[in-house]
Structures are given as C-alpha cells and as structure tokens.
Amino acid sequence: MTLEEFYNQVGGSLDEAMARLYKEDLIKKYLGMFLQDDSYTKLGEAVAAKDWREVFATSHNLKGMAANLELKNLFEASSLLCEDVRHGDPTGDMDAMYAAVKTEYENAVAAIKQVI
Amino acid sequence: MSNLPLTKDQGKASRKVLVVDDAFMNRVMLEDMLSDSYDVEAVEDGSDALERLEDHPLDYGIVLLDLNMPKVSGFAVLEKMTEWELIDKIPVIVITGDESYETEMHALALGATDFVRKPFDARVVSHRVKNTFDLFAYKHNLEDLVAEQTKDLRKSNKLLREQADRIQQFNENTIDLLGMVVEYRHTESGQHVQRVKAYTELLCKCIKENYPEYGLTDDDVFRIAQASVLHDLGKIAIPDSVLLKPGRLTDDEYNQMKNHTIYGYELVSQIKGAWDDDFATIVRQICRHHHERYDGKGYPDGLAGEDIPIAAQAVSVADVYDALVTDRVYKAAYTPEVAYNMIQNNECGVFSPKLMKCLELVRPEFEEIVRNASFDDDGLHSLLLGS
Numbered sequence: 218m219t220l221e222e223f224y225n226q227v228g229g230s231l232d233e234a235m236a237r238l239y240k241e242d243l244i245k246k247y248l249g250m251f252l253q254d255d256s257y258t259k260l261g262e263a264v265a266a267k268d269w270r271e272v273f274a275t276s277h278n279l280k281g282m283a284a285n286l287e288l289k290n291l292f293e294a295s296s297l298l299c300e301d302v303r304h305g306d307p308t309g310d311m312d313a314m315y316a317a318v319k320t321e322y323e324n325a326v327a328a329i330k331q332v333i
Numbered sequence: 334m335s336n337l338p339l340t341k342d343q344g345k346a347s348r349k350v351l352v353v354d355d356a357f358m359n360r361v362m363l364e365d366m367l368s369d370s371y372d373v374e375a376v377e378d379g380s381d382a383l384e385r386l387e388d389h390p391l392d393y394g395i396v397l398l399d400l401n402m403p404k405v406s407g408f409a410v411l412e413k414m415t416e417w418e419l420i421d422k423i424p425v426i427v428i429t430g431d432e433s434y435e436t437e438m439h440a441l442a443l444g445a446t447d448f449v450r451k452p453f454d455a456r457v458v459s460h461r462v463k464n465t466f467d468l469f470a471y472k473h474n475l476e477d478l479v480a481e482q483t484k485d486l487r488k489s490n491k492l493l494r495e496q497a498d499r500i501q502q503f504n505e506n507t508i509d510l511l512g513m514v515v516e517y518r519h520t521e522s523g524q525h526v527q528r529v530k531a532y533t534e535l536l537c538k539c540i541k542e543n544y545p546e547y548g549l550t551d552d553d554v555f556r557i558a559q560a561s562v563l564h565d566l567g568k569i570a571i572p573d574s575v576l577l578k579p580g581r582l583t584d585d586e587y588n589q590m591k592n593h594t595i596y597g598y599e600l601v602s603q604i605k606g607a608w609d610d611d612f613a614t615i616v617r618q619i620c621r622h623h624h625e626r627y628d629g630k631g632y633p634d635g636l637a638g639e640d641i642p643i644a645a646q647a648v649s650v651a652d653v654y655d656a657l658v659t660d661r662v663y664k665a666a667y668t669p670e671v672a673y674n675m676i677q678n679n680e681c682g683v684f685s686p687k688l689m690k691c692l693e694l695v696r697p698e699f700e701e702i703v704r705n706a707s708f709d710d711d712g713l714h715s716l717l718l719g720s
C-alpha cells in the first residue's frame with residue numbers, strides 16, 4: 218500500500234502530512250510508533266471504569282497523535298469524545314462515541330500495518 | 334541576528350531545548366524537528382522538567398511544554414518557573430492541541446512566550462523555536478552589555494571619586510599651609526594650628542553626637558576642623574612691633590591685636606572662587622568670632638550665647654586649651670588638668686554649657702594629644718626666620 222492509498226483509507230491527505238512532516242520516511246516512522254502507543258488501551262480501560270478525567274487525558278493524547286499523523290477519521294472521532302468529557306461527566310452518548318473511536322482506531326491500525 | 338554567539342557561561346542562553354510532553358510520539362517528533370539546530374532533551378512529565386530546571390537552569394535555552402500531563406501539569410511548571418525567577422530567563426513555548434481561549438490565556442498569564450499547535454508543522458515549530466530562542470539570546474546579550482557598561486561606569490566613577498579625593502587633599506594641604514604660615518610669623522610653632530584642628534574636630538564630633546539641635550553633619554565636622562587652621566589668619570596684618578613684642582602690650586597695641594579677627598574676616602571675604610559658599614562661611618565665622626565670649630563680653634562684635642556660630646565657639650575652646658597647655662613667651666605650660674579646670678571655671682573666657690559638657694567628654698582624647706605633641710618643634714620656625 219502506498220502512503221497515498223493509506224491516507225485515502227484513513228480519511229486524511231498525504232499532501233497535508235507531507236507539508237508538515239516533509240519526508241515519507243518520517244511519516245512511516247511515526248505511524249510505526251503509533252502502533253506502540255498505549256493511549257487507546259488506556260482509553261478503553263478508563264471508559265470501562267467511567268474515569269472521565271482519564272478518558273479525557275487519553276482521548277486527548279489520541280486526538281493529538283491522530284492530528285499529527287493526519288489520521289483524520291480517528292482525529293474527528295476522538296475529538297468528539299475528548300470534548301464531551303473535557304469538563305467532567307459525559308453529556309452525549311458515550312457508548313456510541315467510544316464505538317466510533319474504536320472503529321476508526323482499528324481501521325487505522327489495520328491500514329498502518331499494510332503501509333509500513 | 335540569525336546566529337548570535339551563544340556561550341554556555343553563567344547567565345547566558347544555552348542551546349539546549351527541553352521538551353516536556355507525556356506523549357512519546359510528540360517528544361520524538363519535536364526532537365526530530367529540532368535536533369539539527371539544537372541539543373534536545375525530552376522528558377515525559379512536568380516533574381522531570383522541574384527536576385532538571387532546578388538542578389541546571391542555565392543549561393536550557395528554551396522549554397517546549399505540554400499542558401496536560403499526568404503528574405505535574407504544564408501550568409504547575411510555569412508557576413514554579415515564576416517562583417524560581419526563571420520565567421524571564423528561559424522562554425517557554427506551550428504545546429497545544431485545540432485548547433480553549435481561557436486555557437491559552439492562562440498559560441500566557443503565567444509567562445508562556447508562544448504556542449506550537451498540533452498537528453505539528455516541522456517548519457512552524459523550528460521557526461517558532463528559533464525566533465523565540467534568538468529573541469531571548471538577544472535580550473540576554475543586551476543585559477550582559479548593560480551589565481558590562483554598568484561595570485565600566487562604576488570604574489569611571491571610582492576614578493572620578495579618587496581624583497576628587499586627591500583635589501580635596503591638595504585643598505586641605507593648601508589651607509593647612511596657609512594656617513601654618515601665619516603661625517611661623519610669630520612666636521608659636523606651626524604645630525599649634527594642627528593641634529587646634531584636632532581639638533576642634535573632637536569637640537565638633539561630640540556636639541554632633543550629643544546636640545542634634547546644631548544640625549551638624551559629618552561633613553560639617555570635617556569642614557569646621559579644616560577651617561579652624563585659619564582662625565588667626567588676620568594676624569598677618571598685625572605689625573611685627575605688636576605681634577612679636579616680647580613684653581606686655583599697651584592698651585592701644587592690645588586693641589590693634591584684637592583687630593586680627595576683623596582683618597582675618599575681611600581677608601577671607603575677599604577670597605573668591607577658591608572655596609564653596611558653605612566652607613567660606615565657616616572660615617569667615619571662625620576668623621571673626623573665635624574671641625567672642627558666651628556672656629557677650631568678647632570681641633570684636635560682643636556676640637552672646639548661641640548668636641556666636643558653633644564653629645567659632647568650638648575653635649575658641651580649642652584655641653584657649655592649646656594656649657594653656659603650651660609654653661608661651663609670657664607663660665609656662667599648664668598641666669592638662671590645670672588647663673581643664675581653668676576653662677571649666679571660666680578663668681579663660683566664658684563658654685557654652687554644652688561645649689563644656691563636650692570638653693568633659695573628650696578630655697581623655699585632648700590629654701592624649703597633649704601627651705603626643707612635640708613642643709620642641711621650633712626647628713622649622715627657626716629655619717623659616719633664617720636664624
């Protein structure tokens with residue numbers, strides 16, 4: 218899979234990513250590191266524990282990484298979740314929001330595994 | 334401007350960048366973006382950052398700081414840096430995602446210099462860091478420059494002060510010389526004026542310390558003592574036949590002799606430009622009034638009590654005391670004890686009770702001067718007269 222195909226699959230733009238990070242090598246390096254990051258795992262635990270502060274912290278990290286890596290779909294899903302718990306208890310449908318993050322995360326991870 | 338010399342000396346910006354972010358990927362990305370131009374040290378929590386900043390604050394030229402961190406937040410780091418007075422020395426660029434306006438304002442209020450936003454743009458990050466870095470380096474250089482110039486200024490000030498002191502010393506020597514010239518002309522030696530100066534200084538110091546109503550300062554004490562050597566300056570206008578007459582003076586001669594106070598006053602009144610006004614005033618007061626008496630029966634003006642300037646009062650006690658403890662052509666020296674009692678008993682004039690109290694207080698120092706004085710010092714005097 219080329220990086221261009223990759224970005225078509227995760228909802229981002231290679232041009233955007235290249236404009237910020239310059240080198241395909243670097244983009245791939247960071248995508249590889251994304252697989253090592255445990256923010257997503259921690260987010261799952263925090264949601265299960267209804268620890269909303271931790272949900273905020275972990276979704277915030279996830280959102281930041283997604284933004285940096287131009288993983289647009291994941292970025293949008295995690296942003297929704299993150300904003301919802303920014304000031305404490307969730308106001309929206311937590312299950313649905315978390316499910317959306319889960320889908321996009323798994324989608325991104327599957328694509329990353331093919332591109333690096 | 335682009336490459337200001339940066340050294341790692343104390344107080345100067347260093348090139349190390351401290352990245353503080355709990356997300357591993359952010360640390361790696363920022364390190365990648367900056368490591369070409371800077372040494373980058375990356376830590377994962379505010380607590381690690383504070384540890385480094387506390388131990389080696391001057392190693393870091395800039396801090397890139399995440400706000401949301403699990404143990405110690407970016408806000409806490411900013412607060413600590415303010416407390417440690419580092420916030421003006423080390424610029425902080427805050428790493429933010431889409432933080433609220435309030436959050437960013439809060440960071441700025443705590444001393445943050447700038448922001449880098451996610452997603453990171455390599456060029457934006459490196460420019461922002463470089464600009465901030467250079468700005469602070471420039472600021473530090475300016476501060477160093479100011480410090481250096483301040484040092485130079487201090488040095489020139491010191492030089493000026495030394496020159497002023499030297500001029501002051503010359504001036505004092507000249508005044509002393511003038512006083513001594515008068516002394517050499519008649520029977521006393523030049524040492525009389527120097528002792529009067531010492532006695533006057535002791536008395537004035539005592540007045541300054543015990544009688545604040547006279548408003549004397551250290552400077553006044555010094556000036557009065559200096560001026561005291563000129564008290565008999567008017568004697569240069571007295572004819573030899575009177576001044577050097579070995580026997581008793583006639584009434585007419587005595588009246589001529591008394592005029593040395595007025596002659597002295599007139600003489601120093603004509604001196605222009607040599608002394609400042611305050612000093613000239615003190616000299617005039619001393620010349621004219623050092624033979625006044627507290628009861629108003631002195632000369633030339635018959636001033637009484639505190640109408641007599643304090644400088645003249647002090648000199649007159651000093652003058653009488655030295656006359657008593659010294660051999661004169663018309664009398665032998667009295668012992669310091671006898672001299673002291675004669676003055677306290679108003680046998681040689683009438684003085685202010687305050688001055689008499691001071692005389693009592695400085696009596697030991699007066700007697701020390703008498704003990705140390707060499708009264709056999711008419712060698713110079715003879716030399717001057719060519720005998």
